[in-house]
Amino acid sequence: MKKTLFLAALLGFTLSSKAQDSLMLRKFYDEALVNGQAYDNLRFLCKNIGQRLSGSAGAEKAVIWSKKLMDSYGFDKVYLQEVMVPHWVRGAKxxxxxxxxxxxxxxxxxxxxxxxxxxxxxxxxxxxxxxxxxxxxxxxxxxxxxxxxxxxxxxxxxxxxxxxxxxxxxxxxxxxxxxxxxxxxxxxxxxxxxxxxxxxxxxxxxxxxxxxxxxxxxxxxxxxxxxxxxxxxxxxxxxxxxxxxxxxxxLPDVKSYNVIGEIKGSENPNKYITVGGHLDSWDLAEGAHDDGTGVTQSVEVLRILKVTGYKPKNSIRAVFFMNEENGHKGGIKYAEQAAANKEDHIAAIETDEGGFTPRGFSFEGVSPTFLKELNKQWKGLLEPYEADMLVAGGSGTDIGPLKETLPSIQLIGFRPDSQRYFDIHHTPNDVFENVNKRELHLGAAAITSLVYLIDQHGLRF
The missing domain is CATH 3.50.30.30 (Glucose Oxidase; domain 1)
Known part of the structure; x- marks a missing residue:
């Protein structure tokens, strides 16, 4: 009898937890779709700053703007992480x-x-x-x-x-x-x-x-x-x-910065979930999909968590990495500092495949058992938003070095629809006008949802 009551109570708790999760995800999506700011932020980044190749004046302007943007959202901590980057210039056409x-x-x-x-x-x-x-x-x-x-x-x-x-x-x-x-x-x-x-x-x-x-x-x-x-x-x-x-x-290497914003965890302030994209871009265009969408989605995750009143258990970071395109120095520096500071990272999510319709996420180096349980627990929650593809696969260039210094971390790649990305990738056509507002905001909501689920339930499957 006691066992039956225990199982019934456990089932009730599980159902209650699922219902709470479902309500929170709906709240995130409502905020992103009605009040989302990623698209306006992307417009400013593309049209007021433009190309941002490492070492360029555009990259320097982008760093200054990014820090001001994060400061304006009132995150618990906003700071610059110094990194030396290559300085290559194209010259005349x-x-x-x-x-x-x-x-x-x-x-x-x-x-x-x-x-x-x-x-x-x-x-x-x-x-x-x-x-x-x-x-x-x-x-x-x-x-x-x-x-x-x-x-x-x-x-x-x-x-x-x-x-x-x-x-x-x-x-x-x-x-x-x-x-x-x-x-x-x-x-x-x-x-x-x-x-x-x-x-x-x-x-x-x-x-x-x-x-x-x-x-x-x-x-x-x-x-x-x-x-x-x-x-x-x-x-x-x-x-x-x-x-x-x-x-x-x-030219000689130039001093630049990763830009980092953080919401401190209420229970585990020294455990981190990172979400990020790269701030630099090639010099041929505005770097809208590669990777303006990624950085504006990343900061939008923290903004959504904050304005919806969610208090994360663990610290959540948005990182704008510098120099993904021609050196990866920002990702290497972030991993080195995380290890030097003995930080405990639960997961890192990279968004660097464009701002197209979200499909799901890929989890690097996981077992079939992990994937089976992950889908059992979370697929149903993400399915109403069509972002429920949870598969094994790669994560991203900038978060990759974290695996070398923090082997227990789970690396995750955001996976939007891929059919149009390489039509404009690294071309003069990678401009703001080729980004769809609704797709961009759906992606921000999907990433916020995954961050929330990891924060609430961990990744021990």
Whole structure:
């Protein structure tokens, strides 16, 4: 009899807890959809500050604005975390031509981040097309020395989650230029990493290997890449040459900052749940989806918790990381300081996949048992808001270093719909006008809901 009464009481408590959770999530969504401020904050960041590449004047303005914004919300603690960051500048606009005999056909390119410049007169050379690093290796020095390597591996359209396609094609941009230089190439042109066919070149970082000459490298738009590939097939190779000129340079490192806001926990002030995105952006546009939406959603989480009167058990932080795009120094610094301060981090959530319709969250390094129980407990609560995809998967570049210094932390990635993100990623088209207000605010509410559930119930599944 006692056992029966105990089980009945336990069931009643569980039902009561679920009902309370449901009411709180509805409260968060109501606040986000009716009074949400993320969209207006994003407008200011994009239109009044604009591009924010690490080390730039725009990045400095963004840091000042971000701290003032957090101060205005009355969080318990707002501060700057100093970090030294790379300072790469693009310089004058790039030029490029396909040279077919006496004809010069202009094509759009964009220097890859951290690339070196061409000589002042530019580079003109025969071009060798490859579809992968393996093909490059097969050709070897005899075919590549003195030429420009054209990496034309296309974005694999078969992936449903477009981030997987980006990851598969991205190796050409990250490692291709240095790999080509090993075989004596004088330059590298990389097909933009996107499923879209258009004339927007997609920039992004490249990484030079130690002990290998640094050669200039640029992204070429997908339409131009197709044109170049077709011409190479139709003409004899020596007839087709490529010319490009870019004026980028790397200056000495610059002092910058992560911007951090915090609501102190009522029961466990020394335990933390972090939510963040990166404040820096590439210099071609306003960095709206990458990652203005992420930082404005992150601060919106704390604002929603505060204005709805929720008192978290654990301390909740919003972090605007600096230098995700070309160095990851902000994420590394945050992890180092967390370890140095012996902070106990329960979880970290990164939002860096755009401000599109929320679908759910991916949990890094979890077991099938964890996922099964997680979905059993929380899927039903998130399902009415269509943000209930709780899966195993990656988290984010900025929070990744936390796993090295705080191995017990759970890393989580916010997963919005991915179908449009890589159409505009790292392009001049990543502007405020391409962000939908309702989608952005739905995402902020979804992240707030997950933070609340972790705060209330922990992650011991």
């Amino acid at each position: 790039e030029q490029a031509y396909i040279i077919d005999g006496n004809k010069r056909i202009a094509v759009p390119i964009a220097a890859l981040g951290m690339s070196v410049a061409t000589p002042k007169e530019g580079i003109t050379a025969n071009i060798v097309e490859v579809k992968s690093l393996k093909e490059l290796e097969t050709l070897g020095e005899a075919a590549i020395k003195g030429k420009i390597v054209f990496f034309n591996g296309a974005f694999d359209q078969r992936f449903i989650e477009t981030g997987h396609g980006y990851g598969a094609a991205g190796i050409q941009r990250f490692a291709g230029p240095s790999a080509a230089a090993k075989y004596g190439a004088v330059g590298a042109i990389v097909r933009s990493i996107t499923p879209a066919l258009d004339d927007y070149p997609h920039t992004g970082g490249t990484v030079y290997m130690d002990g290998v000459p640094k050669i200039p490298a640029a992204a070429i738009s997908t339409l131009a890449a197709n044109k170049l590939s077709t011409m190479l097939k139709l003409r004899k190779l020596p007839l087709i040459k490529f010319y490009f000129k870019q004026n980028c340079q790397t």
